[in-house]
Amino acid sequence: MKKTLNLYVLAVAITISSPAFSQEQPAKTAPSAETKAKADAELDKKAAEWIASLNLNDGEKEKRLTDVVATHLKAVYYWHNAHPATTVPAGINPVTGKPLSELDRQLIADSAMPPTVHQALMAGLQKDLEKSQVDAILDKYTIGKVAFTMNGYRAIVPNITPTEEATIQGFLEQAREQAIDYKNMKEISAIFEIYKTKSEQYLNANGRNWREMYNTYTAAVKAKKAAEKK
Structure with missing residues (x-):
């Protein structure tokens, strides 16, 4: 199986939060209200479909879980869109010495998303679901x-x-x-x-x-x- 990424990405990710790096980040235009509404609706629908696939037969629980998943999907979506690969300066992979690829740089940018986003999702899923059900939702992702x-x-x-x-x-x-x-x-x-x-x-x-x-x-x-x- 082809190796495309080294573990260094996780360590390098912290650098994009430094002042020197933030000064190089280009300004991002906020999405229009119409664009945001459309994206939110699509992510809400995806979250609802994933939770519905569990057949919980509990309306209140399904709503809580749908909200938890939708919130996470939106956080990932908007963080990614606001932090393109160009927010990470070009450099080299310290393991191989080769230039960072666009994918490397995007992964670094996305890996700097606040860990609380992930923690909130997992806590919300584990509160209402058994492990096998949590696994089923993660498989959807x-x-x-x-x-x-x-x-x-x-x-x-x-x-x-x-x-x-x-x-x-x-x-x-x-x-x-x-x-x-x-x-x-x-x-x-x-x-x-x-x-x-x-x-x-x-x-x-x-x-x-x-x-x-x-x-x-x-x-x-x-x-x-x-x-x-x-």
Whole structure:
């Protein structure tokens, strides 16, 4: 699995709050009332649909939860729009020495959103929902990437052990919870790459050879496709 992002992003994120950086940020035009109303309505609808999917059959609880999710979705949306990649000065990735990509810079900008936004969402969900239901809502944010990615590891790692599976599952659940604070799938996928890298490093450190397993798997897939064409 391709590595696209290093853990340095989280550490570098704090720099955009410094005076030197804030002076370089271009002014942002506030959205018009009509644009904001339309965006809010769409996010309210999304939140309502996600909560409705839980089939709680409790109107008061559904309203509380819809408000919690909608508030979070709006906070992420407006923070992202007010903090484009250009608010982070161009520089280098201190790990690779390569220039920061636009995606790197956007992730840094978005990661500086106040942590209270995330904390309020999680507290609101956990107040009214069981863990499996909270997980279901987080999966809505990330379009089921935990299960999809876990299935990939099961296919690639021969005879994956319960310990390996539980450890990787834990990493992916961390990725999911962190990724909900980012606006689009490109950013969400980049966050997952951090934890996929951790998963592969874990496998390598415990007697596996990730590159070898991955190459064996892709070769088998190619061979199967070639055989089907005959």
